[in-house]
Amino acid sequence: MNFLVEEVSGINVVRIAIPRATADVSKEFKSVLFDLIDNKNVQKVIVDFGKVDFADSSFLGTLVSGLKKCSANKGDIKILSLQPPVRAMFELTRLYKVFEIFDNEQDAIKSF
Amino acid sequence: MKAMILAAGMGSRLMPLTLTIPKPMLPIANKPSLEHIIDLCKRHNITKIKMNLFHLPEAVDHYFRGGEDFGVEISYSIEKRLWGTAGGIKRVQSFFDETFVVLMGDGLTNIDLTAMLKFHREKGAKATIAVKPVEDPSRYGVVVTDENNAIKSFQEKPKKEEAKSNLINLGIYILEPEILDLVPPKEEYDFGHQLFPKLLELNTPFYAFHTDAAWDDIGGLMDYWRVNLDVIEGKVPGYEFKGEELKKGVFVHPSTKIDKKTLEKITAPVLIGRDVEINSGVEITGPAVIGDEVCLESGVSVIKSVVLNNTWVGKGIEIKDSVVNKNYHLSVPNNFGTYIDDDKVLKVHRIVPFRVKLDQFLINITDRIVGFFALLFLSPLFLVTAILIKLDSPGPVFYISKRLRSPAIEKRGKHWYVYYKEKSVKYYVFRTMYTDADRRVKELKNKYQSGPFIKIENDPRVTRVGRILRKTSIDELPLFWNVLKGSMSLVGIWALPVYEAQHLLEKGLKAGEGEESIDLTDVSQLRFEGKLGIAGFWQARGRSNLTAEERAIHDSFQSVLDENVVAGNNYLGEYSEFPTYKGYIKMLIETFNAVVRRTGAE
Numbered sequence: 001m002n003f004l005v006e007e008v009s010g011i012n013v014v015r016i017a018i019p020r021a022t023a024d025v026s027k028e029f030k031s032v033l034f035d036l037i038d039n040k041n042v043q044k045v046i047v048d049f050g051k052v053d054f055a056d057s058s059f060l061g062t063l064v065s066g067l068k069k070c071s072a073n074k075g076d077i078k079i080l081s082l083q084p085p086v087r088a089m090f091e092l093t094r095l096y097k098v099f100e101i102f103d104n105e106q107d108a109i110k111s112f
Numbered sequence: 113m114k115a116m117i118l119a120a121g122m123g124s125r126l127m128p129l130t131l132t133i134p135k136p137m138l139p140i141a142n143k144p145s146l147e148h149i150i151d152l153c154k155r156h157n158i159t160k161i162k163m164n165l166f167h168l169p170e171a172v173d174h175y176f177r178g179g180e181d182f183g184v185e186i187s188y189s190i191e192k193r194l195w196g197t198a199g200g201i202k203r204v205q206s207f208f209d210e211t212f213v214v215l216m217g218d219g220l221t222n223i224d225l226t227a228m229l230k231f232h233r234e235k236g237a238k239a240t241i242a243v244k245p246v247e248d249p250s251r252y253g254v255v256v257t258d259e260n261n262a263i264k265s266f267q268e269k270p271k272k273e274e275a276k277s278n279l280i281n282l283g284i285y286i287l288e289p290e291i292l293d294l295v296p297p298k299e300e301y302d303f304g305h306q307l308f309p310k311l312l313e314l315n316t317p318f319y320a321f322h323t324d325a326a327w328d329d330i331g332g333l334m335d336y337w338r339v340n341l342d343v344i345e346g347k348v349p350g351y352e353f354k355g356e357e358l359k360k361g362v363f364v365h366p367s368t369k370i371d372k373k374t375l376e377k378i379t380a381p382v383l384i385g386r387d388v389e390i391n392s393g394v395e396i397t398g399p400a401v402i403g404d405e406v407c408l409e410s411g412v413s414v415i416k417s418v419v420l421n422n423t424w425v426g427k428g429i430e431i432k433d434s435v436v437n438k439n440y441h442l443s444v445p446n447n448f449g450t451y452i453d454d455d456k457v458l459k460v461h462r463i464v465p466f467r468v469k470l471d472q473f474l475i476n477i478t479d480r481i482v483g484f485f486a487l488l489f490l491s492p493l494f495l496v497t498a499i500l501i502k503l504d505s506p507g508p509v510f511y512i513s514k515r516l517r518s519p520a521i522e523k524r525g526k527h528w529y530v531y532y533k534e535k536s537v538k539y540y541v542f543r544t545m546y547t548d549a550d551r552r553v554k555e556l557k558n559k560y561q562s563g564p565f566i567k568i569e570n571d572p573r574v575t576r577v578g579r580i581l582r583k584t585s586i587d588e589l590p591l592f593w594n595v596l597k598g599s600m601s602l603v604g605i606w607a608l609p610v611y612e613a614q615h616l617l618e619k620g621l622k623a624g625e626g627e628e629s630i631d632l633t634d635v636s637q638l639r640f641e642g643k644l645g646i647a648g649f650w651q652a653r654g655r656s657n658l659t660a661e662e663r664a665i666h667d668s669f670q671s672v673l674d675e676n677v678v679a680g681n682n683y684l685g686e687y688s689e690f691p692t693y694k695g696y697i698k699m700l701i702e703t704f705n706a707v708v709r710r711t712g713a714e
Binding site: 020054094 | 428432446448450452457531
């Protein structure tokens with residue numbers, strides 16, 4: 001399993017369990033995310049990047065399409081634990097302006 | 113006066129920039145810091161320059177050569193290991209037969225060397241150190257002087273309250289040649305820690321020259337970024353940059369075309385280099401430096417950043433408070449450097465001259481034509497071979513060999529992370545081994561040979577038919593299929609099997625023994641940058657008779673050469689013809705002859 005979904009205080013946390021979140025796993029990530037939003041009607045999602053060394057633009061694109069879907073459902077996706085190389089990608093692609101980013105899981109949960 | 117420029121540092125605090133660019137070659141306002149230092153020498157009529165090099169010396173040699181284009185004479189001292197600041201000069205002592213100045217190649221300064229020399233002569237000094245007062249000397253070497261500016265003592269990085277003076281050593285020295293007699297030969301030796309205390313001990317006339325010149329030793333990323341921005345903000349007097357001032361504070365190289373609308377979105381101070389492509393909707397907010405042959409796709413923002421040469425920046429990307437070099441992104445606020453393995457964001461951008469494009473086109477066409485006819489003419493032979501293989505041993509006719517274009521590389525430091533994806537190709541060759549051969553290769557490798565290249569004589573894994581196929585090289589003929597497909601050329605670097613590539617990468621290579629041994633690790637890794645092919649330098653020069661080291665060097669030279677020919681520069685003596693079409697044809701003929709003579713095969 002490349003992605004683990006966990007419920008913490010009523011919020012769904014998607015933990016990315018592989019070091020490289022790239023095009024190779026975008027499709028799988030999409031199905032995990034869309035399953036939560038479409039089938040389980042989840043509104044509050046946290047994506048945990050704590051174990052990720054690098055994320056590419058294809059993967060981040062999937063994350064944005066998930067956010068669009070979630071917003072349409074009046075929900076939100078928040079981002080947790082960015083390692084410096086992943087943070088660099090969020091900055092280069094200007095996604096730091098789109099997502100709320102947290103270093104601490106409790107803060108992320110409280111923010112909803 | 114002559115000059116010694118110390119350019120051997122590793123620049124480890126500027127990783128991963130310095131993985132590919134030696135620190136003195138890192139540009140400040142689009143010019144290597146070393147070039148600024150050479151210009152400084154020239155301005156003060158110092159034209160005979162010696163430089164010591166260690167990390168990636170080719171890059172420096174390639175740029176400056178003998179100094180002809182820079183109006184000076186440059187010679188080099190290549191160090192196989194670091195000898196320290198004074199030790200590096202001792203090795204080339206015979207060059208210094210008159211008063212000479214020692215400068216750092218990776219710093220920035222506009223010090224008045226003429227005035228310093230005058231001071232040195234007036235004082236009758238044997239050694240003079242340039243010093244500058246600073247507010248907080250705790251990061252530096254502190255120099256304590258008397259009222260006549262004679263040096264009395266030194267303090268290394270003292271606490272601010274313990275510092276006996278606010279004068280710091282700038283690492284710029286004027287020395288008389290006899291000073292070098294005090295440096296022991298063949299030993300690592302340092303000015304600050306060893307030679308200068310000795311001068312004090314011996315009561316040598318030793319003085320401090322006060323200057324208020326601009327000076328920066330460019331330690332880490334923050335310094336490097338800051339210095340670039342300072343220079344284009346005009347904070348460093350004496351620095352002129354090439355370019356036309358299109359509007360106040362916006363300097364653009366004449367070869368770069370910028371329309372009015374784009375110019376409106378450029379906020380000074382900005383310096384833009386040669387042959388830069390700026391697409392619609394690009395915004396540049398100064399202070400910012402854009403290097404040579406950079407391409408900014410539409411909607412890119414560059415804010416308070418330095419974009420180095422040959423960088424392509426993808427649509428809509430924002431570069432803020434950063435230094436970017438090709439795929440490398442270094443964020444100043446995060447103090448972190450990352451290899452961005454995503455060619456929609458950052459990649460290498462090169463402007464290929466027409467001559468090179470034409471040659472590449474001709475090579476490509478020839479590859480396909482020769483590949484097609486080779487397969488056609490060889491098909492009867494293939495049929496016979498296939499039948500023989502089937503009759504001789506159980507298993508398929510072809511063997512699919514996974515070869516690495518380049519292996520995966522993961523490197524990290526406290527402030528940087530680099531990961532390159534593995535790139536592989538599949539080669540079809542005739543099967544010459546029993547079907548369980550790959551499994552046993554590790555054992556055999558340990559048993560027969562320590563080097564990374566495996567060629568075992570009378571290998572028990574090889575079938576009877578296989579032995580004949582190998583001897584005649586018929587086993588490799590299906591490679592023409594890859595040539596026809598375009599996944600390899602007739603001429604290029606041999607793609608290594610996975611285990612050999614990994615071994616070369618991890619263990620590296622050493623040539624020679626003891627003191628004289630050279631570490632070829634950096635060199636051997638260059639091979640992975642070259643284009644793939646059937647025949648290369650070592651195949652053309654006698655097949656497998658060469659040692660592993662020789663092959664690695666041949667391969668690496670070939671890679672370097674591919675790069676440099678694209679850049680429009682030919683060098684490296686006999687290799688300079690490749691990969692021009694002429695060189696390609698020559699290599700084909702040589703390889704063909706070598707194969708016919710069957711030198712070295714089995």
